Amino acid sequence: MTQLLHVQSVSGGYNPNKPVIKQVEFGVERGEIVGLIGLNGAGKSTTIKHILGLLEPTDGAITLNGKTISDDLDTYRQTMSFIPETPILYDELTLWEHLRLTAMAYDLTDWEERAESLLKMYRMAKMKNWFPSNFSKGMRQKVMIMCAFLVKPELYVVDEPFLGLDPVGIQSLLDQMIEMKNSGAGILMSTHILSTAEKYCDRFVLLHHGTVYLKGTLAELRTQANMPNAGLDEIYVEMTKEDD
Amino acid sequence: MSIDQLWQERAKEFWSVSRRYITLMANSGLMVAIGGIVLIIGIYYNSFLDWLPSTFPVVQVLAVLFAFMLTKTSVRTFFQTGDLVYLLPMEAKMNRYLQSALRYSWFLQSIVLALVLFLLGPLYTDRIGEFNQLLITFLILIAAKGWNVYAYWSELRYQYVSQQWKLRWLRFAVNLVFVFFVLMLEWWFVLAVGVLMILLFFGYYRPLHEKYRLKWDQLISLEEERLNSFYTFANAFVDVPHIKARVRRRSILSNQWNRLVTKRSNTYVFLYGKTFARSGDYFGIMIRLAIVGALLIYATPEDLQGLAVVIAILFTYITGSQLVTIYHHHKTMVWPELYPVPEQVRQQSVQSLVRNVMVIQSIWFTLITFITSWSLFYTMIALFMMLLMVIAYVKVQLPKWFKQSLHALS
Numbered sequence: 001m002t003q004l005l006h007v008q009s010v011s012g013g014y015n016p017n018k019p020v021i022k023q024v025e026f027g028v029e030r031g032e033i034v035g036l037i038g039l040n041g042a043g044k045s046t047t048i049k050h051i052l053g054l055l056e057p058t059d060g061a062i063t064l065n066g067k068t069i070s071d072d073l074d075t076y077r078q079t080m081s082f083i084p085e086t087p088i089l090y091d092e093l094t095l096w097e098h099l100r101l102t103a104m105a106y107d108l109t110d111w112e113e114r115a116e117s118l119l120k121m122y123r124m125a126k127m128k129n130w131f132p133s134n135f136s137k138g139m140r141q142k143v144m145i146m147c148a149f150l151v152k153p154e155l156y157v158v159d160e161p162f163l164g165l166d167p168v169g170i171q172s173l174l175d176q177m178i179e180m181k182n183s184g185a186g187i188l189m190s191t192h193i194l195s196t197a198e199k200y201c202d203r204f205v206l207l208h209h210g211t212v213y214l215k216g217t218l219a220e221l222r223t224q225a226n227m228p229n230a231g232l233d234e235i236y237v238e239m240t241k242e243d244d
Numbered sequence: 245m246s247i248d249q250l251w252q253e254r255a256k257e258f259w260s261v262s263r264r265y266i267t268l269m270a271n272s273g274l275m276v277a278i279g280g281i282v283l284i285i286g287i288y289y290n291s292f293l294d295w296l297p298s299t300f301p302v303v304q305v306l307a308v309l310f311a312f313m314l315t316k317t318s319v320r321t322f323f324q325t326g327d328l329v330y331l332l333p334m335e336a337k338m339n340r341y342l343q344s345a346l347r348y349s350w351f352l353q354s355i356v357l358a359l360v361l362f363l364l365g366p367l368y369t370d371r372i373g374e375f376n377q378l379l380i381t382f383l384i385l386i387a388a389k390g391w392n393v394y395a396y397w398s399e400l401r402y403q404y405v406s407q408q409w410k411l412r413w414l415r416f417a418v419n420l421v422f423v424f425f426v427l428m429l430e431w432w433f434v435l436a437v438g439v440l441m442i443l444l445f446f447g448y449y450r451p452l453h454e455k456y457r458l459k460w461d462q463l464i465s466l467e468e469e470r471l472n473s474f475y476t477f478a479n480a481f482v483d484v485p486h487i488k489a490r491v492r493r494r495s496i497l498s499n500q501w502n503r504l505v506t507k508r509s510n511t512y513v514f515l516y517g518k519t520f521a522r523s524g525d526y527f528g529i530m531i532r533l534a535i536v537g538a539l540l541i542y543a544t545p546e547d548l549q550g551l552a553v554v555i556a557i558l559f560t561y562i563t564g565s566q567l568v569t570i571y572h573h574h575k576t577m578v579w580p581e582l583y584p585v586p587e588q589v590r591q592q593s594v595q596s597l598v599r600n601v602m603v604i605q606s607i608w609f610t611l612i613t614f615i616t617s618w619s620l621f622y623t624m625i626a627l628f629m630m631l632l633m634v635i636a637y638v639k640v641q642l643p644k645w646f647k648q649s650l651h652a653l654s
Contacts, residue, residue, distance in 0.1 A: 052578075052582060053581075053582075054578070054581060054582075073584075073586075074584040074585070074586060075584070076584075077582055077583065077584035078584035082578075082582060084578065088577055088578055088579065090515070090518075090519075090574065090577065090579075091491050091523075092491050092518050092519045092522045092523050093515070093518055097514075097518060100506060100514070101511065101514055101515055103506050104506050104507060104508060104510050104511040104514055105508065105511045105579075105583035105584065105585050106508075106583075106584060107507060107508040107584075108506075111506070131491060131493075133491065
């Protein structure tokens with residue numbers, strides 16, 4: 001079986017002469033959570049934008065189930081959902097209408113029951129008919145999370161999801177990620193919260209200055225970095241020390 | 245920069261931006277619009293005065309109008325969101341800053357009062373009093389405006405909007421009585437109410453400033469609203485990139501789109517339908533065009549029925565061409581780019597929304613044409629021509645427009 005997501009030596013960014021990411025190569029298999037780790041400006045968001053198909057690589061290719069976005073645009077998009085770092089909501093739609101719009105766009109059937117249970121899980125049932133202007137940052141983030149999980153795609157692309165979330169929200173998110181992973185979905189998550197990443201991710205991709213610095217399971221990272229017994233945060237700090 | 249200069253700086257900055265917009269607006273139709281209005285007023289004013297029955301309660305109507313204008317007050321603080329962090333610690337030293345804001349607001353709103361009074365001058369000298377008395381009335385109204393600006397500013401110290409509204413209604417009552425006596429030329433009563441207002445000023449409004457602190461959040465959002473309404477107005481003539489219209493629930497209208505079946509082809513019908521219903525820009529423009537168009541059709545002389553047909557077609561066309569910009573409404577959102585919905589489906593949804601709204605507008609204008617002319621012939625001509633134009637616009641012009649705007653984006 002082909003890999004779920006394969007980023008094949010991708011270079012790209014906003015300026016062809018100054019690529020933000022260079023020859024980035026990694027993959028996400030079905031049933032695993034991959035942590036995308038790196039400092040601010042390391043190229044995480046650019047990598048994610050390339051995966052989402054918002055930027056076109058100057059070199060290399062990205063495949064989902066073996067197909068690039070140009071092979072089949074709509075299937076490519078149907079295969080994944082995205083949780084952005086900063087929540088992006090329609091001012092004109094209520095919470096429930098956000099869920100309904102998602103159900104329409106991804107052509108979901110039997111979505112209402114799941115939507116209701118998501119609302120309960122994230123304690124947002126009372127705000128069903130509220131507009132986003134009345135939401136706090138955490139609530140807005142929860143709307144994004146609910147929309148993504150409503151779709152139940154094969155691949156989740158999650159960009160720094162924990163900021164602003166309350167403890168209940170964080171726990172529900174993690175529980176759900178594990179549930180989706182166990183049911184065969186792949187998850188790519190970028191985060192700075194390394195303790196959580198270490199606990200929940202199966203593999204890691206450490207980006208630094210736009211290139212993949214290290215990748216693999218925690219054990220593999222330890223051998224590569226030559227730091228047996230080290231935690232993810234120690235490896236991370238060690239790795240970024242180099243240029244000081 | 246000291247805090248005292250800050251207000252001047254901000255006012256200057258605001259005016260330099262506004263000046264640019266006003267120049268742009270002047271170049272693109274504002275002057276024509278104003279000129280048209282002035283011309284129409286000039287032509288109809290005298291016949292309006294002749295037509296206005298002598299039993300018409302001029303004093304009462306003007307009293308309500310001016311009481312409303314006096315009560316409806318704003319204060320330009322030029323506060324910005326960041327001020328919650330940067331100016332909050334300076335609150336105790338903000339007196340001069342706020343005084344400038346009050347003086348400026350008083351001045352600007354006095355100009356509006358003067359303009360309205362100037363427009364109503366002929367009516368005043370015709371029905372109420374002499375020119376000298378009009379001048380005195382003007383000065384008194386300016387003074388009353390100053391009182392209202394200060395009173396309003398004091399009301400804003402209350403935390404709850406409901407409290408503020410209670411005071412605003414009271415203030416309206418005081419203004420109404422005051423203006424009524426001014427227009428009745430009952431100067432002693434005017435003096436009596438004036439004394440009462442001065443007592444309120446010192447006895448009630450001023451102490452509020454000692455008692456309560458500034459309500460920053462509210463002031464900042466008020467300021468944003470005011471800026472927004474300026475930009476919304478400017479947006480009618482030129483493209484203002486950053487305006488964000490206020491969203492209203494409008495349940496009766498927006499619920500119409502709840503009946504859609506939840507399926508992919510309806511994605512953008514739903515999104516654009518709700519946007520049309522709730523965002524200030526689109527539905528509001530449709531209603532305004534419907535009213536203005538109807539008034540113009542109604543005012544068209546009987547022997548110029550053809551003109552009414554042209555007006556109806558023109559206003560239906562403008563309705564469509566204003567509405568179609570809804571296509572760009574969510575362009576800063578990432579979602580439409582990520583949805584697995586073909587771009588074609590999105591364009592079709594915009595097309596059908598534009599078509600439906602234009603057809604509704606056509607039917608409305610047809611109705612108005614029929615009511616004004618009672619001529620079935622012209623009514624049918626108008627309806628037929630409008631529908632023809634709608635089809636041509638939606639089927640021919642829109643696809644071109646989509647192509648152009650996609651081209652412009654990439």
